Amino acid sequence: MSSTEQGTSSAAPAEPTTAPESAAAPEVPESFYYVHGKDKVVHKVSAGALQHSALIHGMISNLGYTEEQAKANPFPFENIDGDILQMVVDWCNQHKGKPTPPEDTNLPKQKEKLFDLVLAVNYLEIKELLTYCCKQVAMMVKGKSPEEIREIWMIPTDAEDEAAEKEAKKRAGKEAAGETAAAAGDAK
Amino acid sequence: MFLSKWTPWNFFSKNEKPAIMDMPYLVMTQILDNVGFLAIQNLRKTCKSFRNFIDDVKPNNELKKIDIFLEHHRLTVKITFDNDNNLENGGEVTVMYKEGKEQNCCLISKTYKSSVVEFNKTDGHFVDVFFHDFEPILMNQRSKLTDMGIKIASFSYQDIYSLSPQSKFQSIFSRCLCSRFQKFESVLTIPAEKRNSQHRKVANDMMNRFGQILGSRTVPFETKNLDLKVFKQSQIFGILRSIKTNSLVGNQAFQFFEEEDTQTLDAIPKCETLKNMEYLRIGGFGMTNSITDFMDIPELCIKRENISRNDITIVKQSRFVIITKKTNYPTI
Incomplete structure (x- = not known):
């Protein structure tokens, strides 16, 4: 996550000083921007489609990139897998300028992909898609017993939870001891 | 992040596939709002962290x-x-x-x-x-x-x-x-x-x-209609103290063979929760206070064992309907 934040933050402050705010928007009928995920595959997306994402929309409205600048500086999202980003881009293109339907049935059925998609959509702040995804995640456990829910959502039992907590405390204690020893060594 | 603030077990799963526990707090609340009442009850049984989280968030249900x-x-x-x-x-x-x-x-x-x-x-x-x-x-x-x-x-x-x-x-x-x-x-x-x-x-x-x-x-329980049937007047007030309601039906459960003083619900109109009351029906419990106490309630059904002359004039002026039973107990 930190690499993406660095990537976007390094791109963001560089441009506003050179380009006026959204200068290209009224002249060009449709401007395009470029994004890439962890796999570095660049996706071309129109500004209209990107409006679904509050995060990207906020960035591009302040940047005012020209077509060449946009092509040269794709937005890096290192914390999002390539296939998940592809899914998000496809959804944004599909629903560009359209009112969003009350339900979306094209969401992935596998839980790992769905969880990845939820995290990506939440990061990109795509409100409508996040609502669908949350509904889809919620549907997974409807009518299921506690044991089934635990299995589906990969929830640890209280015993597992406590064991992990103890182990984490031990590890934290060891790390703290190591740090104090190192600090004492430095002082000497 | 959701539970990771409270449970450090999340450190172990950093490089693994995402689990429900990795969801951010706002996403998790949105998911729980869509889960439904029965699934929430089952979710509370899965683990302590989830139970605490649900009790803290109090998700919406149907x-x-x-x-x-x-x-x-x-x-x-x-x-x-x-x-x-x-x-x-x-x-x-x-x-x-x-x-x-x-x-x-x-x-x-x-x-x-x-x-x-x-x-x-x-x-x-x-x-x-x-x-x-x-x-x-x-x-x-x-x-x-x-x-x-x-x-x-x-x-x-x-x-x-x-x-x-x-x-x-x-x-x-x-x-x-x-x-x-x-x-x-x-x-x-x-x-x-x-x-x-x-x-x-x-x-x-x-x-x-x-x-x-x-x-x-911390927040009063809210319901549109409240129907109580209890033995004591204190039990009615005990519930009304912490419930917000627009309509109340209060009845007394009968205790045969018991010689107890007649229980009255005179303090009912003073209850904070009943300030915007739309309907009030009291059965079994007595009422002795003046009818003016109930003037703000649009629909009212109470039993009076006796009624003062003043109250009768007020009732006539306000166009209330008085039903007098043969038992000589007027019901308003």
Whole structure:
């Protein structure tokens, strides 16, 4: 996550000083921007489609990139897998300028992909898609017993939870001891 | 991030595939809002972290009605969901907690979508078991209900009652085929007086617990209609203190053979929760205060044993309808 934040933050402050705010928007009928995920595959997306994402929309409205600048500086999202980003881009293109339907049935059925998609959509702040995804995640456990829910959502039992907590405390204690020893060594 | 703030086990899963525990707090609340009432109850049973999180967030649910009815030796709870919004969970669930044959033993039966599930619980009085199940529901209910009913059955004249079978549950179908019903239901004879005193004790304890639970909420419990049937006037006020409602039906459960002072509900109009009351109906309890106290309530049905001349003039001026019964007890 930190690499993406660095990537976007390094791109963001560089441009506003050179380009006026959204200068290209009224002249060009449709401007395009470029994004890439962890796999570095660049996706071309129109500004209209990107409006679904509050995060990207906020960035591009302040940047005012020209077509060449946009092509040269794709937005890096290192914390999002390539296939998940592809899914998000496809959804944004599909629903560009359209009112969003009350339900979306094209969401992935596998839980790992769905969880990845939820995290990506939440990061990109795509409100409508996040609502669908949350509904889809919620549907997974409807009518299921506690044991089934635990299995589906990969929830640890209280015993597992406590064991992990103890182990984490031990590890934290060891790390703290190591740090104090190192600090004492430095002082000497 | 969701639970990771409280549980450091998340450190181990940093490079693994994302789990539900990795979801950010806002996403998790949005998911829980869509899960539905019954799934939330099951989710609370999965682990301590989830239980704490649900009790903290209090997700929205489609619960609309709760009807609690305490009879002699058993308690029935009927919960109704919003059919329009959630067809999958639509309908009713009825849970019955019955007193078992042995002490501190309870038989629970649940009816949902016309299927009945019965099981025994051997470590608790039936009212305790009910509160164990329903305390979190009463504490976590955030949205306004349409109806809430807490009713206590009146005293009984009967000396006998049938006990639930303690053996393995027999299906309803097998019961219908069997002519010897007593094989499955044992009948006990206890003097009505003893049964009634037990019932009153259980009822008083239950109402105290309700008062405590609802009173410990940070936000008052909200319901459009409230229907109470209790023994004492203090029990009505105990509930009203912590419930916001637009309409109240308050009845008194009868205690035969008991010589008690007539209980009045004169303080009802002063209750904070009843300031915007649209409907008030009081039965059984007496009312002695002036009719002017009730002038703000659009629909009113109360029983008066006597009425002053002043009140009659006010009532006539306000175009109320007075129904006078033959018993010479005027009802307004």
